[in-house]
Amino acid sequence: MSHDPTFWILARASGLTAYVLLTLSVLAGIVVKSRPFGSRVRQVVAIDTHRTFAALGLGALAIHATALVLDKTVRMPVQALFIPGLSSYRPYSVSIGVLTAELIVIVYASFSLRKRIGFKNWRRLHWATYGLFVGGTAHGLLSGTDSRRTWALAIYLGAIASVAAATTWRTLAPLTEGEQDVPSRYRQ
């Protein structure tokens, strides 16, 4: 009986989809904080976009993990999804993916717990997202079987360039540009 590639294709597609969606969430998060578009993007829209991309990214991540377990191309026991080092397939880079995914879930859940854990701790935890982007990129490039394809490299390079550019903007630009949201007749 021939090997059914459905789950293998789904695992690869959902992995890249999760990477793209979570990258978009990182970018939207930087827009929330540094407001490069001024009043053209309302703050509430930027926040909703940031959270929606994060939720969609987590959904794609869940599909990625489930498809890897159901697929027979690489052997991925359920416990290997949660405990780093149990995957026989590219164990180091898969471990990076496991740890990154677990931290992504923690950062996402921390939004609802931010009053309980304290706002400062919540914001400190959010700084981890830069490391998670690096972790996700490393996991994708080193674990993904499509990484050497031109289109896949274009996705990774596009994500790295956009996050690097947005981070540079955030570093160099003033913290907020809220003045532009104030109606002109009320400006000081």
Added chain:
Amino acid sequence: MFRVDIDSDLCSGFAACVDVAPEIFKLDDSGTATLLVPETDDKRALKAAADCPMAAIAVFDAESGERVV
């Protein structure tokens, strides 16, 4: 005159409002922004609302009730 409203569920304690207008806003013990005055004619309330990273502050024209920011 402006009426200022803070959505305490949205507020995440960035304190951007306190930086802009410490005479109008302060953080309570839990880190949530609270109002020192219910109404003000200080236009920094508008900038504080626009600067809030969580869009948790709304400012209304006290007379007309129209939302300004």
